[in-house]
Amino acid sequence: MSTATQLRSALVDSLIEDAPLMEPEWRSAAGAVPRELFTGSYFRPVAGTVPTSYRPVREGDPGWLEGVYSDETLITQLDGRIRPADVTEEAVTGSPSSSSTLPSLVLRMWQRLGVETGHRVLEIGTGTGYSTALGAHRLGDASLTSVEYDPVVGGAASAALKAAGFAPRLIIGDGLRGDPDGGPYDRLIATCSVRYVPLPWLHQVKPGGKILVTLSGWSYANALALLDVAGPGQATGRFLPGYTSFMIARPHDRPPRPTLVLLPGEERPSRIDPAKLDDWTGSWVAQLAAPSAERMGAGAEQILWDVSTGSQARTAPGADGGWTVVQRGPVRLWDRVEQAVQRWQAAGEPHQAGFGITVSAAGQRVWLGTEDGPGWDLPI
Secondary structure (H helix, E strand, O other), X not given: OOHHHHHHHHHHHHHHHHOOOOOHHHHHHHHHOOHHHOOXXXXXXXXXXXXXXXXXXXXXXXXXXXXXXXXXXXXXXXXXXXXXXHOOOOOEEOOEEEEEOOHHHHHHHHHHHOOOOOOOEEEEOOOXXXXXXXXXXXXXXXXXXXXXXXXXXXXXXXXXXXHHOOOOEEEXXXXXXXXXXXXXXXXXEEEEEEOOOOHHHHHXXXXXXEEEEEXXXXXXXXXXXXXXXXXXXXXXXXXXXXXXXXXXXXXXXXXXXXXXXOOOOEEEEOOOOHHHHHOHHHXXXXXXXXXXXXXXXXXXXXXXXXXXXXXXXXXXXXEOEOEEEEEEOOOOHHHHHHHHHHHHHHOOOOOHHHEEEEEEOOEEEEEEOOOOOOEEEOOO
């Protein structure tokens, strides 16, 4: 038995131990797909560096194969262009733009999608192709179509899939448009996050089908939702337990901005503890309330900057206890965040699993508790 096979078997055993309800078909896929073909090289973050530096790890380097078979996300591209093979120095800085998601999350999402033999599935975000290979093993090549935005990433994934013995239908293009020529599909799974559910998806998945997607925004808070498609352009769903995050789809990412300059504004006491925005769900609730804002800072010192209007809000500890907030610009960001967080607190600060989403011709709305409860419109 090769070292790769041994490591793969050990990873599958650990995944089964952590998730004993893993379906046999997915256990078989995890045991059969050689992840090393899809992550021939990757980046490791260098601990303690600010901004984060990344060290390339290439095939044959010490620890390379062990890293491939760790249950970790492996970064494979920076800044939409830099791959490990391109790096000649010891480490580089950049923003992660493509990766191989940790196997436990990939398998958990495939299971949550509820695919069955005979289903036709559309995957948005081929990435390295590892998730695609798992789906092709379970469903067969003819039942799976995968869309990748980046042609370089897509080309590498195509080669890796071929080397692994798979041949699903691959498309290079904007995954937010889905597959206009290939529907209808029974299921859609997205391995990138989006600010709202793209309307083409809701017309390419047949009524009764399901969409599994992570909703995010310009503050990069994430929540995984499973939607049931009721008809063309119509769906309802709930957000799922756990903590899932993905890189945002490039067409949905925030626009470039100049260097942040904090300007004077109107000051008042804050009605909430700013540290609530450091909570997983608290940060997401704040993002729902101020979807065009980027969040920086931590604890009592939070900064919100609305990319579209230039509006700002910043908090600080109060001189006599409590906290203060300074706001400026046409959008009172902290006013909106306070109201949303207070509604969430009044409901007992539930995890995102306490929220749902409704999509219709009227718009897309995330709600707390029930459809007639407090809600926020997504920025379509």
